[in-house]
Amino acid sequence: xxxxxxxxxxxxxxxxxxxxxxxxxxxxxxxxxxxxxxxxxxxxxxxxxxxxxxxxxxxxxxxxxxxxxxxxxxxxxxxxxxxxxxxxxxxxxxxxxxxxxxxxxxxxxxxxxxxxxxxxxxxxxxxxxxxxxxxxxxxxxxxxxxxxx
Numbered sequence: 001x002x003x004x005x006x007x008x009x010x011x012x013x014x015x016x017x018x019x020x021x022x023x024x025x026x027x028x029x030x031x032x033x034x035x036x037x038x039x040x041x042x043x044x045x046x047x048x049x050x051x052x053x054x055x056x057x058x059x060x061x062x063x064x065x066x067x068x069x070x071x072x073x074x075x076x077x078x079x080x081x082x083x084x085x086x087x088x089x090x091x092x093x094x095x096x097x098x099x100x101x102x103x104x105x106x107x108x109x110x111x112x113x114x115x116x117x118x119x120x121x122x123x124x125x126x127x128x129x130x131x132x133x134x135x136x137x138x139x140x141x142x143x144x145x146x147x148x149x
Contacts, residue, residue: 002065002148004046010106011069011142012044020095036076036133040092043072047141065146071096074137082122082134089136093118100142108146115143 012028015021025033026042033041049067073092077085097116100106104113123135 001051001063002049002146004049004067004146006108007106007111007144007146008044008046008069010108010111011071011100014099014103014106015042015044015071015096018095018099021092021099024092032072033074036078036135039074039076039135040088041072041074042092042096043070045070045072063148065148066143067146068141068143071140071142072137073140074135076133076135078133080132080134082136085134086136089138093138093140096140106144110147111144112146113142113144115141117141117143 008028012026016026021042024040024042025038026044028044029046030043032043033039047068047070049065051063051065054062054064073089073096075085075088075092100113100116105111106113117140119139119141121137121139123133123137
């Protein structure tokens with residue numbers, strides 16, 4: 001069995017250490033950002049995890065874990081045209097994926113990122129009718145395999 005916080009802590013540390021992401025607010029397991037003033041923003045969260053026993057040739061029991069870590073990213077603009085914020089989000093995604101691609105183990109023995117998927121969401125708010133707020137968001141799912149004793 002594994003303590004999946006090891007992977008979320010490792011990923012958070014890698015993202016925070018990346019100079020290309022130095023302008024981002026990066027958090028682990030905090031409430032999803034709702035403050036446009038904190039953008040660009042990245043949140044790291046555990047996702048589903050499946051564990052099954054494996055038997056090696058020497059009959060030592062180990063566990064195979066497959067799961068994912070969610071990386072939520074947001075950018076924002078107060079302009080009605082959200083193209084610039086959407087483009088900024090894509091740039092942010094590419095920077096984060098470059099960090100992950102450079103270290104697919106996240107620095108954790110027995111861990112390997114094996115797939116990435118994206119799900120986009122768009123928030124448009126105009127609470128006081130004085131202007132528009134557009135906050136594009138993506139949820140990256142970093143699928144991984146983790147071996148444990």
